[in-house]
Amino acid sequence: MRRGLGRLAAMVCCLALAACAGGQVRHGVGGPNTVSFALPPSAAPNWILPLAIPGYTASYNGVIQSALFLPLYAYDGSSGAVALDDKASAAKAPVYAPDGKSVTITLKPLSWSDGTPLTSADVQFWFDMVRAAKDDWAVYSKGLLPDDVTDFHVVDDHTFTLTLDKTYNPGWFTANQLALITPLPKHAWSHDSDPRKNFDYLVSQAKNLGGYQESPLWKVVDGPFALQSFSPTGQVTLAKNLRYTGEDAAHLDKVTFLTFTSSAAEYNVLLAGGVDYGYVPTTNLGQKPKLESLGYRIEPWNGWSITYIPYNFNNPALGTVFKQLYVRQAIQHAVDQQAISQVIWRGTATPGHGPVPQDNDPIYLSQTQKNDPYPFDLQQAGQLLTEHGWQPGADGVQTCQEPAKCGQGVDKGTRLSMTLLTESGSDETDGTMQELKSELSKIGIELRINAQPLNTVLANGSTCEPSSPACAWQLSYFGTQGSWYFPAYPSGEQLFATDAGVNFGNYRDKPTDDLIAASTLSTSPQAMVDYSARLAEQLPVIWMPNPPYQVSAIDTSLGGITQDPLAGLQPQRWYRR
Amino acid sequence: MTRFLARRLLLALLVVFLVTVVTFVILHLLPGGPARGVLGVKATPAQIDAFNQSQGFDQSIPVQYWDYLVRLLHGDLGASYTLNTDVSTLLAERLPKTLVLTATSTILGILVALPLGVWQATRRGRAFDVVSTGLAFVLYATPVFFLSLVLIILFAQVWPIFPAQAAQGDTVADLLSQPGSLVLPVIAGGAATAVAYSRYMRSSTVDNLAEDYVRTARAKGTPERTILWRHVWPNSLTSVVSLIGYSIPVVFGGSLVVESMFNYPGVGLLFWTAARNADFPVLLGVVLVIAVTTVLGSLLADVLQLLIDPRVRVPGATS
Numbered sequence: 001m002r003r004g005l006g007r008l009a010a011m012v013c014c015l016a017l018a019a020c021a022g023g024q025v026r027h028g029v030g031g032p033n034t035v036s037f038a039l040p041p042s043a044a045p046n047w048i049l050p051l052a053i054p055g056y057t058a059s060y061n062g063v064i065q066s067a068l069f070l071p072l073y074a075y076d077g078s079s080g081a082v083a084l085d086d087k088a089s090a091a092k093a094p095v096y097a098p099d100g101k102s103v104t105i106t107l108k109p110l111s112w113s114d115g116t117p118l119t120s121a122d123v124q125f126w127f128d129m130v131r132a133a134k135d136d137w138a139v140y141s142k143g144l145l146p147d148d149v150t151d152f153h154v155v156d157d158h159t160f161t162l163t164l165d166k167t168y169n170p171g172w173f174t175a176n177q178l179a180l181i182t183p184l185p186k187h188a189w190s191h192d193s194d195p196r197k198n199f200d201y202l203v204s205q206a207k208n209l210g211g212y213q214e215s216p217l218w219k220v221v222d223g224p225f226a227l228q229s230f231s232p233t234g235q236v237t238l239a240k241n242l243r244y245t246g247e248d249a250a251h252l253d254k255v256t257f258l259t260f261t262s263s264a265a266e267y268n269v270l271l272a273g274g275v276d277y278g279y280v281p282t283t284n285l286g287q288k289p290k291l292e293s294l295g296y297r298i299e300p301w302n303g304w305s306i307t308y309i310p311y312n313f314n315n316p317a318l319g320t321v322f323k324q325l326y327v328r329q330a331i332q333h334a335v336d337q338q339a340i341s342q343v344i345w346r347g348t349a350t351p352g353h354g355p356v357p358q359d360n361d362p363i364y365l366s367q368t369q370k371n372d373p374y375p376f377d378l379q380q381a382g383q384l385l386t387e388h389g390w391q392p393g394a395d396g397v398q399t400c401q402e403p404a405k406c407g408q409g410v411d412k413g414t415r416l417s418m419t420l421l422t423e424s425g426s427d428e429t430d431g432t433m434q435e436l437k438s439e440l441s442k443i444g445i446e447l448r449i450n451a452q453p454l455n456t457v458l459a460n461g462s463t464c465e466p467s468s469p470a471c472a473w474q475l476s477y478f479g480t481q482g483s484w485y486f487p488a489y490p491s492g493e494q495l496f497a498t499d500a501g502v503n504f505g506n507y508r509d510k511p512t513d514d515l516i517a518a519s520t521l522s523t524s525p526q527a528m529v530d531y532s533a534r535l536a537e538q539l540p541v542i543w544m545p546n547p548p549y550q551v552s553a554i555d556t557s558l559g560g561i562t563q564d565p566l567a568g569l570q571p572q573r574w575y576r577r
Numbered sequence: 578m579t580r581f582l583a584r585r586l587l588l589a590l591l592v593v594f595l596v597t598v599v600t601f602v603i604l605h606l607l608p609g610g611p612a613r614g615v616l617g618v619k620a621t622p623a624q625i626d627a628f629n630q631s632q633g634f635d636q637s638i639p640v641q642y643w644d645y646l647v648r649l650l651h652g653d654l655g656a657s658y659t660l661n662t663d664v665s666t667l668l669a670e671r672l673p674k675t676l677v678l679t680a681t682s683t684i685l686g687i688l689v690a691l692p693l694g695v696w697q698a699t700r701r702g703r704a705f706d707v708v709s710t711g712l713a714f715v716l717y718a719t720p721v722f723f724l725s726l727v728l729i730i731l732f733a734q735v736w737p738i739f740p741a742q743a744a745q746g747d748t749v750a751d752l753l754s755q756p757g758s759l760v761l762p763v764i765a766g767g768a769a770t771a772v773a774y775s776r777y778m779r780s781s782t783v784d785n786l787a788e789d790y791v792r793t794a795r796a797k798g799t800p801e802r803t804i805l806w807r808h809v810w811p812n813s814l815t816s817v818v819s820l821i822g823y824s825i826p827v828v829f830g831g832s833l834v835v836e837s838m839f840n841y842p843g844v845g846l847l848f849w850t851a852a853r854n855a856d857f858p859v860l861l862g863v864v865l866v867i868a869v870t871t872v873l874g875s876l877l878a879d880v881l882q883l884l885i886d887p888r889v890r891v892p893g894a895t896s
Binding site: 042044046047054055056057135138140141206207209210231232233235258259260261262264265266268269271272273274453454455456458459462463478483484494501502 | 617666
């Protein structure tokens with residue numbers, strides 16, 4: 001009797017649990033014409049206004065913004081080369097004056113979702129706010145937009161002319177300046193005649209995450225999608241904008257952006273079929289056949305990025321050593337990029353040899369960079385050091401014995417022993433650093449690895465004065481997901497120009513400055529190629545393999561997906577087969 | 578009783594105050610500060626300076642702490658650097674979800690543990706005791722993340738009975754709307770509790786069964802069931818009850834792992850994300866909540882023990 005009751009209880013429990021669990025849908029959540037997209041681990045969209053303040057510039061915010069609000073000019077690199085994406089842009093191709101000092105832009109005949117036509121006033125609305133509050137605009141860099149536009153002249157409702165402060169390279173200006181502009185619905189968003197007050201008002205509204213869904217502001221859109229729901233925890237659902245008037249209408253009814261606590265949690269849900277378009281942690285790539293059998297195709301998504309380790313040229317102990325080109329050459333020769341890419345990154349990373357994205361760009365990449373001027377060659381690396389007066393000490397670490405040969409400022413007895421501040425938490429990065437340490441030790445360079453959270457690495461590995469205690473760092477690595485993602489035009493004015501904001505290593509080179517200036521100002525594309533060659537040879541940083549943006553797992557029934565190196569999504573082009 | 582409670586409350590306030598001091602100082606002594614991590618690689622020095630100024634990082638740590646304390650006493654926990662929301666709003670959203678998870682898993686764990694412990698004690702040395710003790714040790718030695726992974730693989734992937742993640746949504750109601758999605762997180766979170774408390778309960782019951790009063794009761798012919806449930810059970814329970822209050826930090830710690838594995842949008846996840854992003858206001862807010870909960874838990878345990886065990890009320894009786 002007791003046993004019978006026990007069995008009955010067990011059956012009831014099983015049935016109850018099974019009933020609770022009912023309704024799970026394989027591959028994604030939602031209806032048949034919807035798609036679920038997995039956001040990166042711990043990423044939660046938190047900014048809807050296409051005019052960001054510092055701290056809110058994450059790419060996933062940009063993806064959602066561009067689905068709701070069409071940028072003036074959109075770029076896309078999924079075809080193999082980064083180029084203007086006409087269908088996703090709000091304006092026709094810009095027309096530059098023959099002297100290059102002004103540009104005339106004509107808007108496409110688009111309307112906002114409330115039926116009001118999109119006009120030049122909507123662009124001017126954005127521009128006036130940015131001009132009034134440029135210091136609070138996340139993207140502002142002194143001398144660039146809006147400083148480089150001296151006049152905004154409205155020609156008519158659909159045409160306007162921008163007067164520039166000097167002649168710029170049109171390719172650079174369109175890609176890196178005009179692409180920052182997004183027309184905003186002035187009729188619905190204008191709160192005050194003062195642009196500064198308008199900016200503050202919109203920012204305050206954008207800070208109210210809980211109010212996104214109900215606020216009438218965000219209901220007026222001109223993109224292929226409209227906002228259906230926006231959870232403060234990060235889950236966002238976009239629904240097809242039924243009043244979209246452009247030529248790039250959405251095929252899907254809904255796209256849901258899912259948030260995950262960790263890549264492990266995302267992967268578990270992926271294996272259970274809960275995501276249509278997700279990602280595979282590199283450590284799980286061995287399970288590719290299993291994922292394929294579950295109906296996913298696995299594709300690396302290469303970023304429009306480069307990955308590197310900056311030298312701190314202002315470091316009091318080793319700055320003068322790093323300034324010696326032959327030392328940098330020896331170190332670069334000791335980086336086994338093929339092994340790191342193929343073994344540690346399981347073939348998903350791409351060796352990098354210079355300042356231009358290596359695997360996506362056929363236009364600006366120089367032959368010098370492409371051909372790897374400093375291939376892995378430990379013998380050559382050791383020889384460079386020996387020829388310049390370095391000899392291994394009793395502990396095997398190279399020590400400067402002949403200062404005259406070692407180079408200007410390098411004292412006798414200086415040891416090639418350096419500390420690398422690197423980000424923690426990634427098996428691939430840990431493996432890469434151990435590989436680097438191992439190879440460098442073979443040529444007598446001691447590398448001490450100091451792994452810290454990314455935030456600490458970024459905080460402690462930035463621009464500094466030689467006398468400052470903050471200049472104690474020698475090498476730093478923050479490239480687990482790529483060190484630097486470029487806008488459409490991969491010039492180096494923020495990275496390698498003297499005193500540039502993200503020139504963390506304080507690199508200074510007049511010819512480089514001239515080439516960077518030429519790449520942004522001259523109309524010749526050759527300046528970018530020359531810049532690529534110069535920095536591939538000069539090694540302002542240690543060039544490292546560039547990891548993918550992510551390795552994607554995409555439901556095989558999903559079509560229209562092109563993995564844009566610029567990290568754009570264009571979900572309006574996705575469809576169910 | 579009143580004096581005892583007043584003394585314990587004062588002590589609790591002091592502990593919470595010290596926790597805020599220690600956490601605040603440790604966080605603010607971290608090298609570099611949070612600006613670069615929050616604003617990103619592309620932030621300009623001017624933007625970093627502006628951020629540091631707006632957050633008061635240009636002040637000395639005592640001044641920053643005083644400002645924090647004043648705001649705290651006014652109920653202002655600050656705003657998250659990265660989540661674009663007030664910390665109090667975040668806690669109001671996430672804490673109930675974590676409480677649902679931790680309370681459910683703890684209660685279920687204890688409901689399984691207490692009778693199991695008694696059962697093992699009364700069958701000490703027999704096959705059931707040996708097998709269940711062995712299993713308990715295996716389960717106790719299994720890290721929560723591994724157990725979670727095994728549960729997901731078995732019951733979400735191999736046999737897709739339950740979802741691999743908790744229901745997503747802003748409210749507890751959203752969470753409870755899919756009770757099936759709570760089954761695996763609750764089992765993962767409650768297993769360790771069940772195993773630990775069954776061991777405590779077994780030991781406590783074994784000790785009590787060897788006491789003189791049990792022998793006397795048996796000699797008087799009291800039925801075994803009455804001895805067990807009327808005499809041994811309450812006495813065994815006293816030591817276990819006090820442990821429940823003290824285990825709150827462990828439960829919160831375990832929930833961090835469970836939330837991470839099951840994509841459960843609770844306080845544990847909030848803490849984890851904040852730690853990764855150097856989101857100081859959120860870290861301080863969560864630590865404060867855990868400190869207050871821990872202190873209240875231990876206070877509650879003391880009070881419960883006071884009520885259950887008369888010996889505690891009589892000075893010198895327990896010595």
